[in-house]
Each structure stands twice: as structure tokens, then as C-alpha cells.
Amino acid sequence: MRIGFRTALIVAAAMLGATSGARAETLDAEHAALARFAGHWTVKQSYWTSPDKPPVVDQGEADLAMVLDGRHLRQDLRIAGKDKPFHGLGYIGYDTAAKTFFSTWMDVNFTGLIVARGAYDAAAGRYTFVGETPDFDHPGQSIPLREVLTRQDDDHFTYAYYETRSGRESQAVRLEYTRAR
Secondary structure, three states: OHHHHHHHHHHHHHHHHHHHHHHHHOOOHHHHHHHOOOEEEEEEEEEOOOOOOOOEEEEEEEEEEEEOOOOEEEEEEEEOOOOOOEEEEEEEEEEOOOOEEEEEEEEOOOOOOEEEEEEEEOOOOEEEEEEEEEOOOOOOOEEEEEEEEEEEEOOEEEEEEEEEEOOEEEEEEEEEEEEOO
């Protein structure tokens, strides 16, 4: 039985490999727009521990790449924080069946996964996602969030992350990306 299963896997992998190039060539405008973010970036992070205090500012870098036949933009973010290093991993994609963009995020600060859905405003060069994040102060509860990724040009974009607590939205993180040369 093992030999049959292994053979089936090899055949399936060969079939996928034979068609994957054709799929990559037929990607739509939404995926092509995401591909513009691929590259190595320097990052300035502003992080608010409280809405009434100034942000903590740290420097870092990020590698963004299109993966899985150009269907998803993968980000590997590393920030050299003064107190402790930060590392996060996220994906942005376009779901052609649902006709919506999505973003996922995980990092060293929690064990869960943030999932948000949204849209792209081509005229403004802005992706906006909404979702929720776990409330670490109240296990089992969540906090509404909004993410805004704005492309200024081929070499600059920003990512802003907002949380709504007690009915009031405030910015928690701002990342400013500059393409590394």
C-alpha cells in the first residue's frame, strides 16, 4: 500500500508541476499589483504602547516575495527592537472566488493567527483590511482591527495598524518601508 501511495504522490506532483507555469502566466491584475511589493526593504517601525504616549521607534528590514505560483505575497519582517528583537511573518493575497483581498499575520508576540479581509483602492494605491486580534488582557475575547497598506511609489509604502478598544480606534503600529538598493 505504501508503494502505491508514494507513486500517487509522485504522479500528482508531476501533474502539478506541468500545469503550474500555465497558471502563473494567467494571473490577474490583483496579483500583478501585489507583485510590485516583492523585494528587500528597510523598515522604520513606530509602535504605540498607549494612544496618549509617543511611539517607540525602531529600525528593521523585510523581505517580500510572491510565492505559490505568484498567488500570495509573503513578508518576513525583522525589527531590531531596543528591548527585544521582533520577528513576524505575513501573507497578503487575492481570493479570486470570493473577489476579496486577505491578509494573515503571525509573530513572536502571540501564538495565534490574525486574519483580515479587505479591498484595494487603485486610485489611492491603498489596501484596507478589517478583522480582529486576540485580546491578551481578556483571554477568549477579541479586538477589532484595521490595517491600511498604502503604496506611495515603487520604492516606498506604509503599513498602518489600528485597534478599536472601548469604542475608540487608535493607531498601534506604523511601518514605513523603503526599497533597499
